Amino acid sequence: MWKAIFYKEWIKTRWYFVLALLLTLGFAGYCLLRMNRVIVFQGPAHLWEVMLSRDVIFIDLLQYIPLLVGILMAIVQFVPEMHHKCLKLTLHLPYPALRMVMTMLLSGLALLVFCFVSNFLLMGIYLQQVLAPEMTKHILMTALPWYLAGLTGYLLVSWVCLEPAWKRRVINLAISVFVLKIFYMSSTPEAYNSFIPWLFMYTVMATSLSWLSVLRFKIGKQD
Amino acid sequence: MENIIECIDLTHYYGKRMIYENLSFSVPRGRILGLLGKNGTGKTTTINILSGYLKPRSGKCLIFGQEIQKMDPVLRQNIGLLIEGHVQYQFMNIEQIEKFYASFYPRWKKEAYYELMNKLKVAPGQRISRMSCGQRSQVALGLILAQDPELLVLDDFSLGLDPGYRRLFVDYLREYALSENKTVFLTSHIIQDMERLIDDCIMMDYGSILIQQPVRQLLDTIRCYTATVPEGFELQPEEGLYHPSVRKNKLEVFSFLPAEDMEAKLKEKQVPFNDLKADKLNLEDAFIGLTGKY
Numbered sequence: 341m342w343k344a345i346f347y348k349e350w351i352k353t354r355w356y357f358v359l360a361l362l363l364t365l366g367f368a369g370y371c372l373l374r375m376n377r378v379i380v381f382q383g384p385a386h387l388w389e390v391m392l393s394r395d396v397i398f399i400d401l402l403q404y405i406p407l408l409v410g411i412l413m414a415i416v417q418f419v420p421e422m423h424h425k426c427l428k429l430t431l432h433l434p435y436p437a438l439r440m441v442m443t444m445l446l447s448g449l450a451l452l453v454f455c456f457v458s459n460f461l462l463m464g465i466y467l468q469q470v471l472a473p474e475m476t477k478h479i480l481m482t483a484l485p486w487y488l489a490g491l492t493g494y495l496l497v498s499w500v501c502l503e504p505a506w507k508r509r510v511i512n513l514a515i516s517v518f519v520l521k522i523f524y525m526s527s528t529p530e531a532y533n534s535f536i537p538w539l540f541m542y543t544v545m546a547t548s549l550s551w552l553s554v555l556r557f558k559i560g561k562q563d
Numbered sequence: 564m565e566n567i568i569e570c571i572d573l574t575h576y577y578g579k580r581m582i583y584e585n586l587s588f589s590v591p592r593g594r595i596l597g598l599l600g601k602n603g604t605g606k607t608t609t610i611n612i613l614s615g616y617l618k619p620r621s622g623k624c625l626i627f628g629q630e631i632q633k634m635d636p637v638l639r640q641n642i643g644l645l646i647e648g649h650v651q652y653q654f655m656n657i658e659q660i661e662k663f664y665a666s667f668y669p670r671w672k673k674e675a676y677y678e679l680m681n682k683l684k685v686a687p688g689q690r691i692s693r694m695s696c697g698q699r700s701q702v703a704l705g706l707i708l709a710q711d712p713e714l715l716v717l718d719d720f721s722l723g724l725d726p727g728y729r730r731l732f733v734d735y736l737r738e739y740a741l742s743e744n745k746t747v748f749l750t751s752h753i754i755q756d757m758e759r760l761i762d763d764c765i766m767m768d769y770g771s772i773l774i775q776q777p778v779r780q781l782l783d784t785i786r787c788y789t790a791t792v793p794e795g796f797e798l799q800p801e802e803g804l805y806h807p808s809v810r811k812n813k814l815e816v817f818s819f820l821p822a823e824d825m826e827a828k829l830k831e832k833q834v835p836f837n838d839l840k841a842d843k844l845n846l847e848d849a850f851i852g853l854t855g856k857y
Contacts, residue, residue: 344666352654424650428616433667434639558632560617 341435342443349417349447356416357451360409361458364402368459371399372466384470391471397479397529399463406459406490407520410452414497417448422501427557441554445498445547452494456487481536482529488539489523495546496520502553505563512553519546565592567714567746568613573622575608582608583770585622590763592713595740595747597757597778599850600767606750607647609767610718613748614644626714640668643712647719649700653692657702660691661709668710676709679735697728704732708739715740717749721756729753733760758846766853773853778846785849788825790814790836798834806855817844817852 375398378387390396421427430444431437460480467476496516503509523539526532532539568590575582582605590596600606611617612624615631624631627638652660657680665671680687683698691699700720707715715736721729733756740747751757757764757778764781766773774781792798792814798807807816814836818825822841829836844852 341666344663347659348652348655348663351659420652420654423653424648425646426650426652428614428644428646429650429652431616432614432639432642432644434636435667436636558616558618560611 410490410494418501485532499549504557569625597761604767641713643707643715645717649703676705679705696723721753754847786841790839
């Protein structure tokens with residue numbers, strides 16, 4: 341049955357997934373191209389010098405891309421479920437409701453993780469050819485909270501979308517903005533290094549929120 | 564006879580507005596029961612409670628002996644649900660939706676679904692979002708028939724359908740329910756369709772059940788009485804006399820009383836009447852007679 345759930349989620353999200361993959365790889369590739377241009381015109385030594393002396397990481401453009409991709413994934417996946425209350429059909433299936441919701445979230449997360457890992461691989465493979473391992477790690481660790489924000493954004497917006505009452509949706513949205521702000525409090529590279537386990541914990545905790553919305557849906561909460 | 568649905572003392576409010584109080588009814592196996600009521604009497608509320616998407620303020624609702632909110636998910640294999648407006652996954656096409664549902668139901672009858680789909684003359688790859696309401700109704704019905712549930716819960720099945728599709732839906736459903744001894748609980752705004760389909764009816768008034776009985780028994784006993792009365796005369800409603808009205812000098816009143824009893828009753832109330840006539844009614848007229856036009 342879980343295969344059928346993945347199948348349904350795949351039908352909803354497949355075109356968006358392709359778009360998200362191309363978009364994120366496109367932006368990551370563009371950032372790498374900018375670095376490559378500096379190397380071609382001014383040499384790798386200049387790139388290293390700029391990075392070390394001015395704390396530049398060259399991938400700032402990516403900062404909000406994973407978040408945007410995660411939010412849109414939740415909208416693409418869960419708005420059709422709430423359209424005409426289609427979620428009733430899903431929850432009526434002879435499959436435990438909690439497992440159903442978690443499988444749906446897992447399918448969205450799996451696609452996002454695939455997308456984000458491909459970004460990291462692209463950046464990692466290129467950067468280790470032109471930079472010292474410490475500098476590659478410096479860039480990737482700076483980007484990691486942004487990608488975690490993408491996953492958390494997906495989970496929080498899923499929570500908002502699945503909520504049956506508009507008033508509560510607005511409250512959930514406000515809480516989501518507040519939580520997501522935590523991921524963007526500092527623009528200093530690697531500022532979050534010691535905080536990453538906490539950010540990861542926020543992401544894991546956000547998984548359970550959608551279930552609260554579904555429980556409210558099941559008891560018929562409305563405006 | 565074994566009850567498939569049993570609702571006991573259901574009470575529900577939206578905010579401070581009471582929908583109904585201590586509503587109890589049951590649906591025995593193999594019967595087709597229609598829930599009739601004006602807008603706002605709680606038909607959709609009842610369907611939502613029955614399908615587990617609304618928790619009543621008090622009372623309980625049992626299906627196959629289990630409380631719906633705590634029901635074992637596996638038992639839902641035996642409940643076919645049609646949501647108002649024949650809602651189905653709009654993003655799927657005919658083949659995808661069949662493939663999706665088939666995984667959840669062990670008794671899945673693919674051929675029952677495709678038999679109905681072949682009549683639609685739509686391409687297998689056509690998305691449900693691009694279908695007419697009539698075509699969508701056939702997809703929803705086909706999926707329910709393929710699921711082969713013991714109980715069908717249908718919310719306003721005639722909504723948005725033209726007469727042809729309504730007739731097709733009703734005929735298919737009735738034949739299926741009778742041949743397979745299925746239990747059906749349904750609502751519809753179009754009462755003529757109900758008359759062709761249902762065995763029993765529940766008529767709801769604001770806050771309570773007005774009547775619950777077999778349709779045949781209802782139509783055999785209810786009468787519309789007309790008589791000539793002086794202009795300006797008014798007859799007050801009372802037990803046994805439903806929605807009396809006088810237009811010019813014509814009195815109209817609905818009742819389950821036989822003609823002799825009605826005559827006696829009018830005399831007892833000193834109504835100055837002539838030419839008392841009793842007419843048999845169809846289900847729609849009976850519904851209007853019992854619940855009123857307003």
